[in-house]
Amino acid sequence: MGDYLKITEGYLPFRGYQIYYRIVGDRQSELTPLLLLHGGPGSTHNYFESFDELSRQTGRPIIMYDQFGCGRSSIPDRPELWQASTWVAELQALRTALDLPAIHLLGQSWGGMLAIIYSCDYQPQGLKSLILASTLSSAQLWAQEQHRMIRLMPTSEQTAIAEAEQHHDFTGAAYQAANQHFMTQHASGPVTAADPEFLQRPKRTGTQAYQVAWGPNEYCPTGTLADYDYTDKLRQLQVPTLVTSGTDDLCTPLIAKTMVDQLPNATWTLFAHSRHMAFIDEPTAYFARLQRWLAAHD
Template sequence: MTKVQEGYMPLGEYKTYYRIVGEKSDKAPLLLLHGGPGSTHNYFEVLDDLAEKDHRQLVMYDQIGCGKSSMPDDKADELYNAPTWVKELKALREYLHLDQVHLLGQSWGGMLEIIYLCDEQPQGIKSGILASTLPASWMWDKELHRMIKFMDPADQKAIAEAEAKDEFTSPEYQRANAKFMEMHCNAAPSPDDPEPLRRKKNAGSVAYITGWGPNEYNPEGNLKDYDYMDQLKDINVPVLITSGTDDLCTPYTAKSMYDRIPNAKWHLFEYCRHMSFVERHDDYEKLLIDWLNAND
């Protein structure tokens, strides 16, 4: 049975939950950055078997504001922002002595990875994996609104009316948004999904609204001005970009990163939404193993 170690890292007066899968080896661990903001590490547990397959430790954690970590929602405006989450990432690497690592950031976790790589120019990063993520908030807004235009006219109307009123509680909007998310984001776990996706999670809704906004296509939180298009050229480690054909991360978004990151590779998974590593699990892990070993 795969060894799993759990613990908490102090972060000032708060704490960050972490989970380490597998035994130490001569291979650099894979550090996983989850999405949201305000999701949890849970869905990354579908990759636990990678620790045995590749004889490599996996490290995952719940960012402050969600999961088993501290959730100081009363200080949301002060704490739920990119500087805090970058500080937490840096502290975790130091606390767990992750001197040499590969990074995999999915969705918001990929944004966090981009910010970290560009602004901090950290040492000891063997490679980066950017999974279904984005280089700029305005691009997510633009591309997702383009995809909304393919929806039923009634759903388009419900979303447009909610946006015009800045009120996202009507039953019509809720149904339309749920449909959009199901089409592109694995948003409603089915009985056939792996247990980590079906498990009830302590999602950080306050962190999500504070950092991002009321939904995926209205970035109104403190990340609304996130734009690293010009800085992508400064990423100095090998980067693997992964996305799905039915993803929130559209081919245009993925290619925008691929075109600008100097040492990048891009793999597009057919018929996949926002979690290719769930829907094409075995293929994704094979790709990861080949990539990680090529860049150790």
């Protein structure tokens, strides 16, 4: 499609605050826009800039945004806001403000939870397809699977994590080193100079949003999302759904298969060399699969 890629950035109002959005490609394209929901809560859109190349190659408009409470969007000190209903309302406001009557919707990790809640509870119109990337339908199954993988770690690291959980103290050096090792194995490692600029760029992570909505780490859901379980509700989703995950993912094959078994119209692609972000670990394979999916369901 050529080297030039149109990028449109802006802010939209939401409950007296501002939400940052970024549109990649030409909105006048006949291709249905792909709307991206990032993880966290609070992880920002930055890693989704890896999708720019998909727009460049296909001409498909791609829309990403920093969810309320992180990144270039407003980050108020208001813990009572950090619950699913706030972010669903934000998603609805964004679709209205940007005039998005038809979309493909991709949610990664927490973003997939948001996509599931939105799709199951709000019956949105104009949803061409759903892409559930390394996500979950049950917070408790997620915690169970993370603890299973922790039991595969060195004994000293298992002990450090167990003691931190027992005492609700996640500040110790031994715990933090063990948690970093766990996350490097199953999510992503420390950013290096070899990584793309959008991963190296400093970002305002939504720490309060994450801790209030989810918890202190990936395996202790204690926040407003602790009781999240949409496994049975997935049966009502007739929209074509692509589930993606990696073999070394926080979203283990059991977590992914639990969703696929309930979804009436789902396909699952498991990436052999990926952790929690297959579009970062295996971009060529991931975007080739996604491009075929979107073209087949436009």
